[in-house]
Amino acid sequence: MSQTFRHPEILEIARREGKVTVEGLAAHFGVTLQTIRRDLTDLAEAGRLERVHGGAVLPSGTTNIGYEERRNLSADAKAAIARACAARVPNGISVFLNIGTSTEAVARELLQHEDLMVVTNNVNVATLLVANPDCTLILTGGQLRRADGGLVGALAAETIRQFKFDLAVIGCSALDRDGDMLDFDIQEVSVSQAILRQSRKTFLVADHVKFSRTAPARIASLADIDTLFTDRPLPPDLSRACREWQTEVIVASPVDTARLV
Template sequence: MSQTLRHPEILDLARRGGKVTVEDLARHFGVTHQTIRRDLAELAEAGRLERVHGGAVLPSGTTNIAYEERRRLNGEAKAAMGRACAGLIPPGSSLFLGIGTSTEAVARELLGHRDLLVVTNNINVAGILLASPDARVILAGGTIRRSDGGLVGPLAVQTIRRFRFDMAVIGCSALDDAGDLLDFDLQEVEVSQALLAQSRRTILVADHSKLQRNAPVRVASLADLATLVTDRPLAPDLAACCRDWETEVVVAPA
């Protein structure tokens, strides 16, 4: 069966089962695992599916995919973005690192930085930075979100409002073609919006897959941020908007 015929059937199987696996699809179509991985990669690139470990799921506009699956997605791109973002953060900075696997990649690249004050509502980020003898780490209060170790709610917002950060690094669940940052959890959005008010410079770290997703809650616009760190050039229209907004776009080298 040709690729043109496989793709609609793969999407139909995903709609019926919620998820497809490389193993099952290879058996179903009688083709190699490599062929199926290529099919899934192309469908994900087109925004029709989201890659997860061992297969793919339908993109959701109302619920996020599981944290462990997000950790596995675009790992090399996140590592490159982490390095690029860390390069923008000078020693001696006061810094907030938000929730997300991309901000965790930034934290790993900050282990060599000196004299940082880092406030975070991400338990995983705090755990990474504890390995740095030169980082003072403050964990924000709030309700622990068991799914990913995030701290959200009024206590997290109150903690943020006690600081004036040099820089804040945030992620998002989706980024639409108008430049709006989107997320799934209203409480997490409230944390991010408080950060915008309390930070001299805000950096969004978001790989290209975020432009293929949707989420229901608006966080802010790229126009409100100083910098976007991503892994691929933006579409021409959005890139032109960023220039008009004077939002710096940093494309991390592969």
């Protein structure tokens, strides 16, 4: 198979898994390690991937990837995370769901919940939950971001400050090794920070790809989160930090039931 045919598949694997390794790709394509290293170098020089030790990851930067592409990225993992998260959401409470494909997945899992009040700045979440007649829906105001149906800005944050939520379920664009939650849009960051301040309990839903990405704006630390739902175990240092912060970590594999780490 020529590199012309390998490159698109390498990119697809990277989008699906968040990272590719030289050894894994060599075994997948039945070529030498040197051939894969050349492929990854070519893709890195073209700005399609970012080289790391032993492989490559999706490139970091100051802008996010497209929303439809994010919807398809780690779709099975997001569904498993959403099921585990929704199982911990009781009936009869107020919940905030913010912008993102992971929170959309949680919304799908809340369609059978009863007596919920859901406040959201995510038009897609509201559209999904219209199908639940036992759910009261409130959309924040704000500037509509057409790319993903998000409502951002001062008006969204002001609406949020009028509430005290029993629970917030939020997502983020990236998680770094220090346990900081990161995003690309400073307006969205200010809204997320308002959500954290106005919530009695906070769940973060973030698949493993978020640990191989970066973004320029800091939202908060995992120390400020009650429970993280993800699909793979955390790096040992971050796992220890979460225990010190008393941040619960739930790993929900697409093929296994959720387990406490």
